[in-house]
Amino acid sequence: MKKMNNVISSLCFKSVNFAYEESKNIFAESISVEFQIGSINVVTGENGCGKSTLLNLPLGIWDNYSGSIYMDKEEVRAFDKEHLRNLVSYAFQMPAIVKDTILNNIAWGKTIEIERIARLVEAINFRDDIESKPQSFHTIIDREALSQGQLQKMEIARVLYTDSPIMIFDEPTSNLDVKSVHALIRLLKEIKHQHLIIIISHDDRIVQEADYKLRL
Ligand SMILES: Nc1ncnc2c1ncn2[C@@H]1O[C@H](COP(=O)(O)OP(=O)(O)OP(=O)(O)O)[C@@H](O)[C@H]1O
Ligand SMILES: [Mg+2]
Numbered sequence: 001m002k003k004m005n006n007v008i009s010s011l012c013f014k015s016v017n018f019a020y021e022e023s024k025n026i027f028a029e030s031i032s033v034e035f036q037i038g039s040i041n042v043v044t045g046e047n048g049c050g051k052s053t054l055l056n057l058p059l060g061i062w063d064n065y066s067g068s069i070y071m072d073k074e075e076v077r078a079f080d081k082e083h084l085r086n087l088v089s090y091a092f093q094m095p096a097i098v099k100d101t102i103l104n105n106i107a108w109g110k111t112i113e114i115e116r117i118a119r120l121v122e123a124i125n126f127r128d129d130i131e132s133k134p135q136s137f138h139t140i141i142d143r144e145a146l147s148q149g150q151l152q153k154m155e156i157a158r159v160l161y162t163d164s165p166i167m168i169f170d171e172p173t174s175n176l177d178v179k180s181v182h183a184l185i186r187l188l189k190e191i192k193h194q195h196l197i198i199i200i201s202h203d204d205r206i207v208q209e210a211d212y213k214l215r216l
Contacts, residue, residue, distance in 0.1 A: 006165060007037065007165055007194065007195075008037065008071050008072050008087065008165040008166055008196050009036060009037045009072055009196070010034055010035070010036050010037070010070070010071070010072055010073075010196075011034070011035045011058060011069070011070070011071055011166060011196055011198070012033070012034040012035075012069065012070040012071075012073075013031050013032060013033050013034075013054070013057075013067065013068075013069050014032050014067050014068045014069070014070065015030040015031075015032055015066065015067035015068070016030055016031045016032070016054070016057065016065055016066065016067035016068070016069060017030040017031070017065065017066045017067060018050075018053060018054070018057065018062065018064075018065040018066070020053075025066075026050040026053055026054075027050055027054075027216070030066065030067055031054060031067075031216070032067075033214050035196060035198055035212065035214075036196070036212070037192070037193070037194075037195070037196045038192055038193055038211075039192060039197075039210075039211035039212045040188060040189065040192055040197060040199065040209050040210050040211050040212070041196075041197060041198045041199065041210070041211070041212045041213075041214070042198075042199050042200075042201055042206060042207055042209075042210035042212070042213050042214070043055065043198060043199070043200045043201070043213075043214045043215075043216060044200075044201065044202065044207060044213065044214070044215050044216070045215055045216030049216045050216055051170075051200045051216055052093060052170055052200065054216065055090070055168050055170065055198060055200060056090065057069055057076075058071070058076055058084075058088050058166065058168075059084065059085075059088055059090055060076060060077075060079065060081050060084040060085075063077055071087065071166070086162075086164065087164060087165050087166055088164055088165075088166040088167075088168065089158075089159040089162040089164040089166070089167050089168070090159065090167075090168045090170065091155045091156055091158070091159040091167075091168065091169040091170060091172055092155060092170055093170045093171050093174075095143075095151045095152060095154060095155035096155065096158075097141070097142060097143050097146070097151060097154060097155075098142070099140065099141070099142040100140060100141075101135075101137065101138050101139060101140055101141070102130055102133065102136075102137050102138070102139055102141055102154070103117065103137045103138060105141065105154055105158065106120075106121070106154065106157045106158050106161050107161060108158050108161070108162075110161065110162070114137070116161070117137070117157075117161060118137075120157055120160050120161060121153075121157055123183060123186075123187045124153055124156055124157060124160070124180065124183050124184055124187060125153070125179055125180040125183040125184075126150070126153040126154070126156075126157060126180075129147075129150050129153065147175075148175040149175040149176055149177060149180065151175070152172065152173075152174070152175045152176060153176070153180065155172075156169065156172055156184065160187075160191075163195075164195070165195060165196060166195065166196045166198075167191075167195050167196070167197055167198075168197075168198045168199075168200075169197075169198070169199045169200070169201075170200045171200055171201060171202070171203075172184065172199060172201070172206075173201065173203045173205065173206055174202075174203070181203070181205050181206075182205075185205070185206070185209050188209075189209070192211075
């Protein structure tokens with residue numbers, strides 16, 4: 001078994017299809033695709049075509065898909081769920097924010113390394129937003145206390161802080177301003193050699209940066 005924070009070079013879907021309870025298969029033809037480290041992998045496709053569903057499958061929440069998913073040739077279904085949680089992080093379209101400090105929302109139960117968090121939020125143009133709050137990183141927030149763009153940057157920061165070998169970003173730029181989009185692109189280009197990065201996006205600014213594109 002791989003240890004936490006090891007590099008994963010390939011995430012491979014082989015003839016994968018999935019049906020939510022009592023509905024038919026999401027994909028007319030099952031999906032076979034391999035994403036690799038070192039690339040900005042971008043997944044596009046119309047609303048409802050199954051992008052989020054497909055990219056959620058490596059999280060191991062559902063096992064009842066057809067076909068197989070492999071991380072470096074090891075089948076994901078065989079992985080211990082706890083272990084899997086350390087391998088894949090997912091920035092959700094609907095950010096997961098709880099009523100707690102900004103720091104705790106970014107660290108999400110992991111040990112707080114304040115300098116690493118400070119560097120990371122700086123890199124995604126989020127530091128000024130945080131420092132404008134009354135207690136800076138220690139301000140207690142909830143969904144209502146942040147703007148849509150700030151919520152999105154919080155979700156991105158949470159995923160980046162995990163340092164997981166695989167990071168999946170679901171529509172990460174839909175509420176970001178131009179400066180923040182450019183900052184995120186710059187950062188992803190830097191980390192794509194150490195982490196396998198997949199971005200679901202309709203945003204032309206992201207799509208044009210893709211080294212590899214999958215249209216569903
Ligand atoms: N929990 C669920 N239960 C039942 N059906 C669902 C569930 N989540 C999604 N679906 C359905 O599965 C299909 C694929 O949804 P999914 O969210 O994967 O699409 P998407 O490509 O991510 O769309 P978008 O671009 O709007 O985010 C849709 O028809 C949707 O209605
Ligand atoms: Mg989606």
